[in-house]
Amino acid sequence: MDFDSDRYDRQKRVKGWNQDKIRKSKVLVIGAGALGNEVIKMLVQLGVEKITVVDFDFVIPANLNRCVLFTQNQADIKTLKVDAVVEAVKNLNSDCTVEGLNKKVEELSEVFFKNFDFVFGCLDNLSARLHVNANCYGFVPFSDGGTDGFNGRVQFVFKNACLECTVSKNDFTNALRRYSCSGEKKEFDEAKIPALPTTTSIIAGIQVQSFIKYALTGEINDEIIFYDGMLNKTSMFKVEKSNKCNVHQFG
Numbered sequence: 001m002d003f004d005s006d007r008y009d010r011q012k013r014v015k016g017w018n019q020d021k022i023r024k025s026k027v028l029v030i031g032a033g034a035l036g037n038e039v040i041k042m043l044v045q046l047g048v049e050k051i052t053v054v055d056f057d058f059v060i061p062a063n064l065n066r067c068v069l070f071t072q073n074q075a076d077i078k079t080l081k082v083d084a085v086v087e088a089v090k091n092l093n094s095d096c097t098v099e100g101l102n103k104k105v106e107e108l109s110e111v112f113f114k115n116f117d118f119v120f121g122c123l124d125n126l127s128a129r130l131h132v133n134a135n136c137y138g139f140v141p142f143s144d145g146g147t148d149g150f151n152g153r154v155q156f157v158f159k160n161a162c163l164e165c166t167v168s169k170n171d172f173t174n175a176l177r178r179y180s181c182s183g184e185k186k187e188f189d190e191a192k193i194p195a196l197p198t199t200t201s202i203i204a205g206i207q208v209q210s211f212i213k214y215a216l217t218g219e220i221n222d223e224i225i226f227y228d229g230m231l232n233k234t235s236m237f238k239v240e241k242s243n244k245c246n247v248h249q250f251g
C-alpha cells in the first residue's frame with residue numbers, strides 16, 4: 001500500500017488517533033482574524049470537513065503580517081474576511097468546506113451555538129468573548145485564545161470555571177462600557193494591540209491541540225495557559241468556578 005498517497009497518513013500514526021472523530025467534528029470559529037486564520041488552516045490540514053466561521057469585517061493590509069489565508073489583492077479590494085477564508089480553503093483541501101457568516105458575534109443565539117461540537121474563540125475584545133462564553137457554557141466546549149505581542153493566553157471552558165468567573169470587575173465594567181443602552185457599539189478609537197505571527201501560531205496551535213485532545217479523548221484542560229514568548233515561559237493557572245458568576249449561578 002502506498003502510504004504517501006494518503007494525506008492524513010502521518011497523523012494517523014499518532015497513538016490513539018481516530019481520523020473519523022476529527023473529520024466529523026462540527027467546528028465553529030468565531031473571528032477570522034489572526035488566530036482564526038491559523039486555527040482554520042490547522043483544522044483544514046487535519047481534515048475537519050465542516051467548519052463554520054463568523055466575522056463581520058473585511059481584509060486590510062495591516063492584517064497581512066499574521067493572517068496566512070489573506071492576500072494583498074483581497075486587502076486592496078476590501079474582501080470580506082469570511083469570503084477570503086472560504087476562497088483560501090478551497091485551494092488547501094477539497095475534503096473541507098467552510099461556511100462563512102458575515103455577522104457580528106452578538107447576533108448569534110444560544111440555539112445557533114448548539115449546532116456545533118466545538119467552538120474556537122478567536123476574538124480581540126472581551127464583550128464578544130463574554131457573549132460566546134455565556135451562550136456555549138455547559139453545552140459546547142469553547143477554547144478562547146488571545147494574544148498581545150510576545151504574550152498569549154488560552155482558556156478552555158465547558159462545565160468548569162468560565163470566562164466570566166475569571167474576569168475582574170473592572171474588566172467587566174470596561175467591556176460593558178463599549179456598548180450604549182441600545183446595544184449599539186460605540187465608535188471610538190481604540191489602541192491597536194501589538195500582534196506577531198509567531199505568538200499567533202503558538203496560541204492557535206495550543207487551541208487546536210485542545211480540540212484534538214477533546215475530539216480523541218473527551219478530556220479537557222481546565223487550567224488557563226499563559227505564554228510569555230520573551231521569557232520563553234508557559235504557566236498554568238487553575239481557576240475555581242465562582243458561585244456568584246452570572247453565567248451558571250443556577251447550575
Ligand SMILES: [Zn+2]
Pocket residue numbers: 161162163164165166241242245246247248
Ligand atoms: Zn462563570
